[in-house]
Amino acid sequence: MERESIEVINTHFVFPNDTNNYGTIFGGKLVEMMDLAGALSAIRFSGEDVVTASIEAIDFRIPIKQGDIYELRSKVIYTAKTSMVVKIDVYREEKPAYKRDFCCRGYFIFVAIDKNGKPKSVPKLKPVSEDDRKFWGVGEIIKRRALERRELTA
Ligand SMILES: CC(C)(COP(=O)(O)OP(=O)(O)OC[C@H]1O[C@@H](n2cnc3c(N)ncnc32)[C@H](O)[C@@H]1OP(=O)(O)O)[C@@H](O)C(=O)NCCC(=O)NCCS
Numbered sequence: 001m002e003r004e005s006i007e008v009i010n011t012h013f014v015f016p017n018d019t020n021n022y023g024t025i026f027g028g029k030l031v032e033m034m035d036l037a038g039a040l041s042a043i044r045f046s047g048e049d050v051v052t053a054s055i056e057a058i059d060f061r062i063p064i065k066q067g068d069i070y071e072l073r074s075k076v077i078y079t080a081k082t083s084m085v086v087k088i089d090v091y092r093e094e095k096p097a098y099k100r101d102f103c104c105r106g107y108f109i110f111v112a113i114d115k116n117g118k119p120k121s122v123p124k125l126k127p128v129s130e131d132d133r134k135f136w137g138v139g140e141i142i143k144r145r146a147l148e149r150r151e152l153t154a
Contacts, residue, residue: 002123004126005132007075008040011070014069024066025070031106037072038110039110045123046123055108056107056108058105061103068092068093070091070092070093071093074088077132082112083111083122084110084112086107086109089104089105091103
């Protein structure tokens with residue numbers, strides 16, 4: 001079965017207890033929110049329960065300050081038999097103009113699981129746009145790298 005992937009958008013505030021000592025969002029908090037957004041995309045796409053199998057390195061480019069709005073845009077970009085690569089882009093919107101700045105991008109790999117936690121097949125992603133085709137290729141590389149890294153660090 002083939003299925004198109006639809007972008008999921010999640011929007012949040014940075015609350016005081018999400019921040020580090022410098023008044024910007026704590027990196028671990030942002031990764032948690034990215035993981036959650038990615039899982040939602042993977043669940044919506046596959047219709048299955050999922051677990052996070054791997055996270056590609058993330059470069060944090062711009063800090064997100066307390067009180068800022070931040071937006072996570074997540075989309076399944078690549079599928080194999082039971083795994084899905086999800087791209088998650090994070091933007092901040094700074095008051096008062098709410099100008100959007102790109103903050104970081106993460107690639108998370110989720111695996112669909114059955115009731116016993118065993119990997120389960122997912123639908124095949126159907127790329128429809130030029131961007132979908134471009135990111136399918138990126139996802140393929142991310143998946144291959146994750147497996148190579150797993151092998152290397154085992
Ligand atoms: C992810 C998990 C289900 C894989 O189970 P497994 O028994 O190793 O299964 P397999 O080796 O058959 O791999 C299943 C799929 O996962 C992929 N996979 C496994 N480990 C991976 C990793 N580190 N990075 C990327 N993909 C991985 C495999 O390539 C395979 O993909 P495919 O079917 O699309 O080709 C299992 O390792 C697990 O439960 N890990 C813990 C997950 C977790 O607790 N996450 C954090 C909280 S959600």
